[in-house]
Each structure stands twice: as C-alpha cells, then as structure tokens.
Amino acid sequence: MRILSGIQPSGSLHLGNYFGMMKKMIDYQENEDLFCFIANYHAMTSLLDGKSLARGTIEAAANFLALGLDPEKSTFWVQSDLPEVQELTWFLSNFTPMGLLERCHSYKDKVARGIAANHGLFAYPVLMTADILMFQSEKVPVGKDQKQHLEVARDIAIKVNNTHGGLFTVPEPEIDEEVATVPGLDGQKMSKSYGNTIDLFLEEKALRKQVMRIVTDPTPVEDPKDPDKCNVFQIYRLFLDKERENAMRQRYLAGGLGYGEVKQELFETVRDFFAPYAERRRELLADPDGIRAILARGAEKARYTANKTMRKVRKKAGLAY
Ligand code: ADP
Ligand code: TRP
Numbered sequence: 001m002r003i004l005s006g007i008q009p010s011g012s013l014h015l016g017n018y019f020g021m022m023k024k025m026i027d028y029q030e031n032e033d034l035f036c037f038i039a040n041y042h043a044m045t046s047l048l049d050g051k052s053l054a055r056g057t058i059e060a061a062a063n064f065l066a067l068g069l070d071p072e073k074s075t076f077w078v079q080s081d082l083p084e085v086q087e088l089t090w091f092l093s094n095f096t097p098m099g100l101l102e103r104c105h106s107y108k109d110k111v112a113r114g115i116a117a118n119h120g121l122f123a124y125p126v127l128m129t130a131d132i133l134m135f136q137s138e139k140v141p142v143g144k145d146q147k148q149h150l151e152v153a154r155d156i157a158i159k160v161n162n163t164h165g166g167l168f169t170v171p172e173p174e175i176d177e178e179v180a181t182v183p184g185l186d187g188q189k190m191s192k193s194y195g196n197t198i199d200l201f202l203e204e205k206a207l208r209k210q211v212m213r214i215v216t217d218p219t220p221v222e223d224p225k226d227p228d229k230c231n232v233f234q235i236y237r238l239f240l241d242k243e244r245e246n247a248m249r250q251r252y253l254a255g256g257l258g259y260g261e262v263k264q265e266l267f268e269t270v271r272d273f274f275a276p277y278a279e280r281r282r283e284l285l286a287d288p289d290g291i292r293a294i295l296a297r298g299a300e301k302a303r304y305t306a307n308k309t310m311r312k313v314r315k316k317a318g319l320a321y
Contacts, residue, residue: 001009001032001137001138001139001201002032002033002135002138002139002140002169003010003025003028003032003034003035003137003139003140003174004034004035004036004132004135004136004137004139004140004171005021005025005035005036005039005140005141005142006020006037006038006039006042006079006128006131007021007038007039007060007064007240008037008038008039008040008042008043008054008060008061008239009039009040009043009056009057009060009126009202010043010046010192011040011056011065011105012124012192012199012201013199013200013201013202014095014190014191014192014197014198014199014200014237014311015182015190015196015197015198015200015270016080016143016181016182016184016189016190016191017060017200017236018067018169019180019182019238020142020143020176020182020202021142021143022063022064022067023067024141024174024176025069025128025141026064026067026068026069026153027137029069029070029073029074030073030156030288033125034063034073034074034075035074035075035135035137035302035305036069036074036075036076037076037077037078037131037302038057038060038061038064038077038078038085039079039131040053040056040078040079040080040084040122041080041082041085041127042079042127042128042313043056044120044146045118045121045124045260046115046135046257056076058285058288058291058292059285061076061078061291061294061295062078062281062284062285063200063201063281065071065280065291065294066277066278066280066281066284067277068277069277071294071297071298072202075298075301075305076294076295076300077295077298077299077301078295078298079131079299080298081295081299081302082134082299082302082303082306083260084134084303084306084307084310085127085130085131085134085306086127086130087131087310087313088130088134088309089123089126089127089129089130089211091208091313091317092126092133092156092160092292093126093180094210095128095156095159095160095163096156096159097225099124100126100152101122101123101126101152101154101156103148103184104125104148104149104152104268105122105148106124106125106146106148107112107122107124107125108151109281113193119250120144124149125152125153126192127154128149128153129149129152129153129157131154131155132150132171133156133157133160133168133171133309134152134240134305134309134310135167135305135306135309136168136169136307136309137169137175137301138169138171138172138217139171139172139173140153140171140172140173140177141176142173142174143181144175144181145189146173149299150171150173151170151173153171156300157169157170157171157315158170164316167262167312167313167316168309182238183234183235184196184197184198185197185198185210185213185214185231186215187231187234194274195248198211198235198270199296200274200277200278201274201277201278201281207267207270207271208267211263211266211267211270212260212263212267213233214232214235214263215286216230216231216232216259217229217230221256221257222255222256222257223255223256224251224252224253224254225253225257226252226253227248227249227252227253230252230259231261232259232262233248233249233252234298235266236248236262236266236269238264238275239266239269239270248262252257262305269276
C-alpha cells in the first residue's frame, strides 16, 4: 500500500511528534510503499528566516534518519526539491471552494491566536492536498489535529475526479486512537505552541527539568492514585508494553507511590530510550553533505512517481497543448 506523510522542519521534536507520527511511519517502511517528506514549504507559514529554515531542514532529515528511517526502503525527500507540487497546488486551487478552507479549524485557531491571516496560511491545506494526491497516496498517518486537512484532501480529490474521471486516488487518513493525542506536561495536547513538550534530543539536565514540570495533583504519597487521571502515567504508558503498563497501574492503585518517584523513572526511561538515536543523530549532523546526498537521491525517486501524475494533470488541464 502507498503510505505518505510529511513533517514540518520547524523546531525541536517532541514525544507527540514521535509517537503520533514518526514511529508509525518508520514501522511502515518494512512492508509498505512508504513516502515520507520534509514539508519545508508548509513551514514557511510560520518561519520566514531562510537560514533557520535551511538549518531546520537538515536537522529534520537527521532526526528521521537517526530514528530509523531507511532511504533504501522508503522514498524520503524535501518538499521543495519537487517544486512541481506548487504547479499541482495551482491546478487543485481551481477545484477548491473558499468555504472549504474557511471552515478549517487549524487556520481559524492560528488567526485567533494572533497569527497574521495571509494567503499562505489560508491555502496551506491545498498544498497539503497536492502533497498527497501527487503520489496517489492511499493512506496518510497523521495526528488527530490533521484530520480535517485530510477531509479537505478527500473532498478536492473527489471533485477533480468528478470532472477528470479517476485522476487521483482518494486518500484515507490513519489516526491511531491509542496515541491520537499525546498529552503534554499540563495534560493538554503536547504541542510546540503550548510550551508543554518533552523533547527527544535534549541534554540530560534539560530533559529532567521538563519531566519534573509535569503537572500532578496534590494527593499525598501514601494514598491510592488514579493512573488514568495522571499526566505522568499517560506519558509513561507510551513506553510500556501491556504487562509493564499493568504493573505500573497496580503501583498507582496500591498507594505509597510518590509522583517524584514516577517522574524520575519516566525521565530515565525517556533518556535511555532515545540515547542511541541521539548518538546516531550527532554522527549524521557532523556530515551535512552526506544528508544532502541522501535527500537528492530521494528527490529523484519521488520525481519518478510525481512525473507520472503531472503528465496526466497537464494533459487533462490542457497545459500540454
Ligand atoms: P506541534 O503541534 O508541536 O506544532 P506539528 O504540528 O509540527 O506539532 O506536528 C507534526 C506531526 O506530529 C503531525 O503529524 C501531528 O499530527 C503529530 N503530532 C504533533 N503533536 C502531537 C500530539 N500531541 N499527539 C499526537 N500527534 C502529534
Ligand atoms: N501539515 C502537516 C503537519 O503540520 C505536514 C504535512 C504537509 C503533511 N503535507 C502533508 C502531512 C501531507 C501528511 C500529508 O503536521
């Protein structure tokens, strides 16, 4: 099955990004036809400093590769290395009702938070649709926050297909309910923009500080505690198999467990889990040209598939005359 997803190269990575999206993608490379890219055009809606974007792109590639993405088993590239996606965006724009974009929560939320309502932000879901349709993607794993954008992509695909029969595969979202929303330090969705993250590649001291900031209630140590209402547990369980999760549950219910103690355990678990990946990431970042070479080969592979779609689009649209 053709599976595609992208991640923006803006800032550091947190557990929500890892469990909500990256881990799933990396697991797919073994048995599926995986397309994975760095959405640097999308990042421009919040980052206009060129140097930071370029640096962020290399780092995002290093992150994915360090966490296990294998460019031989998948197609891995940077969005802007295939500017064809902008041509497809324009084609799709002509099938996109204004109302469809006006209804997007992500856009409305950003504007409500005071981000300038420019055309890039507004048209963002159309570009995302182009990413998906360009590669005839069947399944798109994303976090819950991107669900509506997938509905937009489906609507647009269906609309185009009504005019130009069967031009695009209509994509299905894949949202894993177990980890649909990884909670942050305060129990809200973990997100860079809420400042409530636990980051993947931090120095030990900074990581410990983040974990210790997880909000807990004032239940005394000796009292039984409800794991399902505890932010520490909700994050910890992402690292535990069913058996260890149950054992931890019992410790909560038995009483005598202090939040400081579980936080310390969680901190050590996160640190040890990501330590080997952090090492690999350092090695990759020491050779940015090596990363660029991997991305260039990835873009070539991606272009082969993109060209097949674009030839059809140009023909149908009358751009090939
Ligand atoms: P942020 O909210 O921190 O800005 P992004 O929007 O860059 O994160 O998200 C990148 C990817 O990670 C997306 O696929 C998104 O759905 C997923 N993701 C981000 N935060 C979470 C979360 N808390 N739980 C599950 N998935 C998440
Ligand atoms: N908008 C997505 C995000 O912020 C990133 C993205 C861009 C994407 N194009 C995509 C995800 C296509 C899936 C498919 O997380």
